[in-house]
Amino acid sequence: MSAQLQSILTPLPVGMSVPPGTLRAEMESRRATGRRFDVREAIGLVVPLCTQLHELHAQGRTMFVHPSSLGYGAGGALQLIEELAHTAPLLPRDRACLAPEERKGSEGDARASVFAIGAILYELLTNSSVGPGMRRPADVVPDLPPALETVLGKSLVADPSHRPADLAALAQALYQIAPAASEQPPSADTSHLDGDGDFEVDINLSMMPPNGHPEEPRVPSAPSLPKIQAVTGDGPFAVAIPVHQPPRLRGDDPTRKLADLKAALESDPRPRYVVIKDGMDHGPFSSVELLQQIASGSFTGDQVLRDTFSGDERAIQDWEEFAPFAEQAKLNRDIVQEKRALDAVVTAEKQGTQYKALLGMALMGVILAAGAGWWYRERSHKERELAVQGATDRVAIEVDAGLDSAKAARAGGGARPSGGGSYPTLGGGMSCEAAQARYVEEYKLGNNGPADLTAGAYGNVLNRGTYLNACGVPSTMEVNVCAAVQNGRAVGVTITTSPSNPGIASCIAGQIRGMSFPSHPRLDVARTTFSSK
Numbered sequence: 001m002s003a004q005l006q007s008i009l010t011p012l013p014v015g016m017s018v019p020p021g022t023l024r025a026e027m028e029s030r031r032a033t034g035r036r037f038d039v040r041e042a043i044g045l046v047v048p049l050c051t052q053l054h055e056l057h058a059q060g061r062t063m064f065v066h067p068s069s070l071g072y073g074a075g076g077a078l079q080l081i082e083e084l085a086h087t088a089p090l091l092p093r094d095r096a097c098l099a100p101e102e103r104k105g106s107e108g109d110a111r112a113s114v115f116a117i118g119a120i121l122y123e124l125l126t127n128s129s130v131g132p133g134m135r136r137p138a139d140v141v142p143d144l145p146p147a148l149e150t151v152l153g154k155s156l157v158a159d160p161s162h163r164p165a166d167l168a169a170l171a172q173a174l175y176q177i178a179p180a181a182s183e184q185p186p187s188a189d190t191s192h193l194d195g196d197g198d199f200e201v202d203i204n205l206s207m208m209p210p211n212g213h214p215e216e217p218r219v220p221s222a223p224s225l226p227k228i229q230a231v232t233g234d235g236p237f238a239v240a241i242p243v244h245q246p247p248r249l250r251g252d253d254p255t256r257k258l259a260d261l262k263a264a265l266e267s268d269p270r271p272r273y274v275v276i277k278d279g280m281d282h283g284p285f286s287s288v289e290l291l292q293q294i295a296s297g298s299f300t301g302d303q304v305l306r307d308t309f310s311g312d313e314r315a316i317q318d319w320e321e322f323a324p325f326a327e328q329a330k331l332n333r334d335i336v337q338e339k340r341a342l343d344a345v346v347t348a349e350k351q352g353t354q355y356k357a358l359l360g361m362a363l364m365g366v367i368l369a370a371g372a373g374w375w376y377r378e379r380s381h382k383e384r385e386l387a388v389q390g391a392t393d394r395v396a397i398e399v400d401a402g403l404d405s406a407k408a409a410r411a412g413g414g415a416r417p418s419g420g421g422s423y424p425t426l427g428g429g430m431s432c433e434a435a436q437a438r439y440v441e442e443y444k445l446g447n448n449g450p451a452d453l454t455a456g457a458y459g460n461v462l463n464r465g466t467y468l469n470a471c472g473v474p475s476t477m478e479v480n481v482c483a484a485v486q487n488g489r490a491v492g493v494t495i496t497t498s499p500s501n502p503g504i505a506s507c508i509a510g511q512i513r514g515m516s517f518p519s520h521p522r523l524d525v526a527r528t529t530f531s532s533k
Contacts, residue, residue: 016091023078024067024094027123037124039141039148043174044181046121049078050171051185053113056080057167062107065116066094067123092320096129100158100311111165118155121174122208130156130207132273132287132307132321133264148177153206154193158309162202166192207309209268258324265291265321275316276304284308294325297333301326423521426484426491428513432525435484435492439523457518458485458526465530467511471504473497479530483512488519 018025023045030036037045053065063069063085073079088105089095095103099115102108108116119130126140137152138144151173157163164170168188175185195201204210265287273290274283277299285293293299294316301317316326426438462481473479477497484492493512495505 018091019068019084021071022068022081022084023070023072023120024091026072027067027127031127036127036141039125039144040178040181042121042124043148043178045078045124046117047171047175047182047185049080050117050167050174052078052080053117054110054167054171057110057113062109063113064088064098064102064107065113065120066097067120068094070120093123093129096131097123099160099163100309101160103311109165110167111160111163113167114155114164114170115157115160117167117170118152122152122156131310131312132268132319133261134207134209135264135267136209136211145177148174149208151177151193153203153208154201156207157201157203157205158207158311159202159205161199162195162205164193164195164201169193204270205309210270258328261321261324262291272307272309274306274308275299276306276313281306290322291325294322294329295332297329299326301330423523425521426486426523428489428491430484430492432482432484432492432494432527435486435523436525439484439486458483458524459528461515461517462512462526462528467508467515468530470511471507473504473508473530477501477504479508481508481512481528481530482525483517483527484523484525485517486523487521488517489513490515490517491523 018028049070056063063080064087065080065085066089068089068091069081069084070078071081086107088102089098097116097119099108099112102112122128122130122134122137125137125144126135128134128140137149138146151170154164155170166188168186169190169192171185172188173190173193175182176190193201267287269286269288271284271286271289273285273287274281275285275290275293276282282299283290290299290305299305299316301323302315304313305316305319305322306313317323424439426435430438462483468479477499480496480498482492482494483490490512493509495508495512497505
């Protein structure tokens with residue numbers, strides 16, 4: 001297979017490629033087509049490799065063992081590629097095959113190669129990398145020999161001080177699982193995989209999740225008979241209500257994949273993850289606890305996560321196993337923030353609408369108050385006019401018409417002289433009584449001027465009463481008017497009010513002096529009274 005085709009089939013980071021002719025190239029080719037190595041193939045490849053690495057480490061040599069540093073030699077056996085074995089790998093799946101102590105850039109010894117053989121064998125069998133969320137091989141490969149899973153568990157111990165270092169013992173243990181898969185390696189004591197006098201292998205520190213409790217067998221229900229939720233009615237008319245079955249998710253459904261990944265992570269209950277937040281270590285957490293912390297927003301994708309088993313340390317969003325959950329939590333937070341922002345806008349608009357409504361009501365109140373004030377003033381004005389009009393029905397107009405003849409008769413024995421004569425003309429500004437006295441004093445006998453005016457002629461002017469409104473006369477006030485009129489104007493006016501109010505009296509007098517009356521040279525006195533009684 002060409003390197004170009006291999007690059008297309010392999011989902012790799014941008015700018016990285018798989019070295020052609022290596023074990024990694026073959027693994028990625030099979031992964032792209034959904035194929036895996038079977039148990040015999042896998043054991044047939046790693047047993048001779050263990051023997052070769054055992055000899056190299058016996059010479060004191062160190063190296064990075066990973067699929068990209070292994071090529072196919074004569075007869076299809078794996079051979080270490082020297083120029084690639086002394087450079088730390090960049091591909092994520094290659095780095096997952098390194099022992100934790102090698103991931104800082106130091107070449108590994110025999111103990112590191114034991115971990116690498118276990119990680120390579122695990123990936124050959126499952127097509128998955130060693131790391132968080134990894135499944136037990138027996139859950140992926142049907143009928144996997146239990147001894148093989150046990151050997152893998154011992155090889156993948158994260159702490160090098162509790163990991164076996166005997167590659168020959170590892171080769172012998174693997175050969176015994178499938179003797180016909182490869183040539184027999186040199187004899188070795190497989191008990192070394194459990195430790196020696198200096199240490200004991202602690203399987204609890206293995207990268208493989210612990211074996212869970214097996215599920216109890218369940219009897220499947222007949223597929224042709226739906227599950228019944230309830231029955232309505234009885235007798236021949238009973239109706240069965242089937243249980244609503246949620247739709248099954250396809251294997252490639254994102255929700256299904258996320259659920260499977262969550263189940264795989266939660267299968268390992270050991271506290272092994274530490275989050276560095278605000279410069280402090282938080283944890284260690286189990287997978288379940290870590291996922292809960294991510295979902296609640298306590299930890300975000302940009303914070304650093306350290307796997308205490310493998311020694312890997314990088315941002316949560318850079319972990320293939322945890323990045324989807326961090327992204328989902330971020331989406332949920334964004335949705336909540338958008339909802340809060342929308343609620344704030346709606347609340348602001350609601351408050352604005354309420355404010356506008358209150359402002360409109362206030363303006364309406366002002367308008368109504370102004371209208372009520374105007375109506376009250378108009379009503380008061382109308383009431384005063386009606387009061388004046390009602391009062392005029394009881395006005396007594398008394399006019400001393402022919403004042404000149406009456407006064408002259410009293411002065412000359414009661415006879416009025418005949419013939420012409422002139423009438424005294426008075427100036428204005430006097431009282432009604434003063435005008436009468438002056439007129440009598442200056443009157444000359446023998447004046448037969450034009451016909452005298454009647455009381456109605458003067459009453460038509462005084463009885464209108466509009467001049468009272470101009471002075472703000474209350475409807476309860478009684479007003480007495482005496483006006484001495486000559487030549488169409490009031491030359492003398494006397495106003496009395498009850499109750500007494502000099503200001504109103506003066507205003508009424510001024511109004512009457514400015515009024516026009518029927519014109520006659522004689523002096524006539526008109527009296528009227530406005531009263532609401």
